[in-house]
Amino acid sequence: MRKREQWGSHWGFILATIGSAMGLGNIWRFPTVVGESGGGAFLLIYLLIVFIIGIPLMIGELSIGRGAKRSVVGAFRRLSPSGRWGFIGFFGVTAGFVILSFYAVIAGWALAYIVKSFSGQLTGLDVIQTTALFQSLVEHPFYPLLWHGGFMLMTLLIVRMGINKGIELGSKVLMPLLFVLMLILAVRSVTLDGAGAGIRWYLWPDFRALSLNVILSALGQVFFSLSLGMGAIITYGSYLSDQENVPKSATIIAFGDVGIAFIAGLIIIPSVFAFGIEPDTGPSLIFITLPLVFQTMPWGSLMGGLFFLLLVIAALTSAISLLEVVVAYFMDELGWSRPFAATLTAVIIALLGVPSSLSQGVWKDFLVLGLPLLDLFDFIASSFILPLGGLLTAVFIGWVWTPKRCLKEINKAGVNFRLSSFWSIIVKFVLPVVLSYILVTGFFFS
Numbered sequence: 001m002r003k004r005e006q007w008g009s010h011w012g013f014i015l016a017t018i019g020s021a022m023g024l025g026n027i028w029r030f031p032t033v034v035g036e037s038g039g040g041a042f043l044l045i046y047l048l049i050v051f052i053i054g055i056p057l058m059i060g061e062l063s064i065g066r067g068a069k070r071s072v073v074g075a076f077r078r079l080s081p082s083g084r085w086g087f088i089g090f091f092g093v094t095a096g097f098v099i100l101s102f103y104a105v106i107a108g109w110a111l112a113y114i115v116k117s118f119s120g121q122l123t124g125l126d127v128i129q130t131t132a133l134f135q136s137l138v139e140h141p142f143y144p145l146l147w148h149g150g151f152m153l154m155t156l157l158i159v160r161m162g163i164n165k166g167i168e169l170g171s172k173v174l175m176p177l178l179f180v181l182m183l184i185l186a187v188r189s190v191t192l193d194g195a196g197a198g199i200r201w202y203l204w205p206d207f208r209a210l211s212l213n214v215i216l217s218a219l220g221q222v223f224f225s226l227s228l229g230m231g232a233i234i235t236y237g238s239y240l241s242d243q244e245n246v247p248k249s250a251t252i253i254a255f256g257d258v259g260i261a262f263i264a265g266l267i268i269i270p271s272v273f274a275f276g277i278e279p280d281t282g283p284s285l286i287f288i289t290l291p292l293v294f295q296t297m298p299w300g301s302l303m304g305g306l307f308f309l310l311l312v313i314a315a316l317t318s319a320i321s322l323l324e325v326v327v328a329y330f331m332d333e334l335g336w337s338r339p340f341a342a343t344l345t346a347v348i349i350a351l352l353g354v355p356s357s358l359s360q361g362v363w364k365d366f367l368v369l370g371l372p373l374l375d376l377f378d379f380i381a382s383s384f385i386l387p388l389g390g391l392l393t394a395v396f397i398g399w400v401w402t403p404k405r406c407l408k409e410i411n412k413a414g415v416n417f418r419l420s421s422f423w424s425i426i427v428k429f430v431l432p433v434v435l436s437y438i439l440v441t442g443f444f445f446s
């Protein structure tokens with residue numbers, strides 16, 4: 001057997017996992033769903049779900065990965081006494097295919113915006129013009145596909161290189177830089193004329209906005225943003241050394257991820273109000289809003305270009321983890337070589353993304369359940385496949401692998417997990433009940 005690769009260092013692991021968690025989910029998707037879901041009340045529910053569901057599940061997924069030292073399907077199979085639980089992993093592999101296919105489309109738009117911004121095309125525009133500019137990009141039958149393909153190619157090249165060289169490197173220097181740039185943008189945005197109404201809308205919960213749909217979206221957002229329910233965290237955990245403190249790492253990762261999303265909201269929502277944009281504009285929201293913010297800053301084109309560049313890199317570190325789940329599966333289970341598995345799956349995923357891309361332009365009148373295909377894939381993957389994967393994972397830990405064995409794994413290197421009894425109750429009872437309730441009601445009534 002091949003010797004299993006391992007992370008180079010403690011921070012290499014934390015940053016790579018934050019790299020997986022932090023991406024378009026925080027900077028593109030979070031402000032978009034906050035806008036669609038009525039602001040403050042959504043934020044509150046989102047935070048609640050992070051604490052009750054997100055962090056406990058992340059602790060569980062990291063432990064499964066480290067305990068089994070296998071990719072997602074093999075991990076469940078190996079840790080279950082009967083060997084019959086491997087099927088949970090298939091949800092993960094499927095989610096990897098679906099999510100990456102539309103993820104790369106949006107990352108492709110961000111790629112195009114790097115060029116647009118550096119070349120000064122985003123200056124001197126009003127809302128109508130930034131909207132038109134975005135439309136002309138996504139409605140083009142060919143260019144968005146080219147950017148989409150380019151992004152998939154970059155993802156493929158990094159995954160082909162393997163974990164140490166590829167994934168850690170990108171995360172170490174550039175993510176802190178993105179963080180600083182986002183702080184600067186947030187300060188600019190909250191001091192815009194008319195930003196106050198947006199800040200209030202974002203931070204002050206109005207519970208009249210709350211509905212089953214909002215709860216379902218908050219749940220989907222937590223899973224999507226923390227990369228949960230599909231084995232990305234399990235796969236990353238499988239490369240984790242036994243010395244690592246799992247609960248502490250999970251908490252740092254979750255806080256980092258939520259912090260970035262929160263700041264992204266602080267950048268987008270106040271400026272949406274300041275420029276009179278509809279908060280529920282949908283997937284185009286940040287692409288319409290951000291150019292308007294950059295214009296109000298010195299060196300706007302430069303700042304904008306840099307921002308989109310870093311956004312693409314953040315998206316890349318997430319895309320890598322999505323592809324890695326699928327690739328690790330084919331390597332571990334079918335014995336394929338890394339380059340072969342990576343290339344074949346990347347090509348299939350790139351093709352799968354084509355309908356999503358076209359759904360924003362040429363096919364925009366083709367709606368399923370009232371949604372364009374890109375939005376539909378996103379909705380199904382985030383609000384159903386991931387939470388279902390999470391539910392099965394919780395049942396697996398709570399009742400099959402058992403919290404006792406999981407805690408033995410967590411406490412292996414003398415770690416003292418103080419909240420262990422609380423965590424066991426959450427995984428055994430709270431997660432299965434809450435997740436089934438939201439999923440069932442969401443499925444039938446949303």
Ligand code: PHE
Binds near residue numbers: 021099227232
């Ligand atoms: N969490 C990533 C983001 O926020 C997306 C992702 C989802 C990555 C699921 C891996 C698994 O962009």
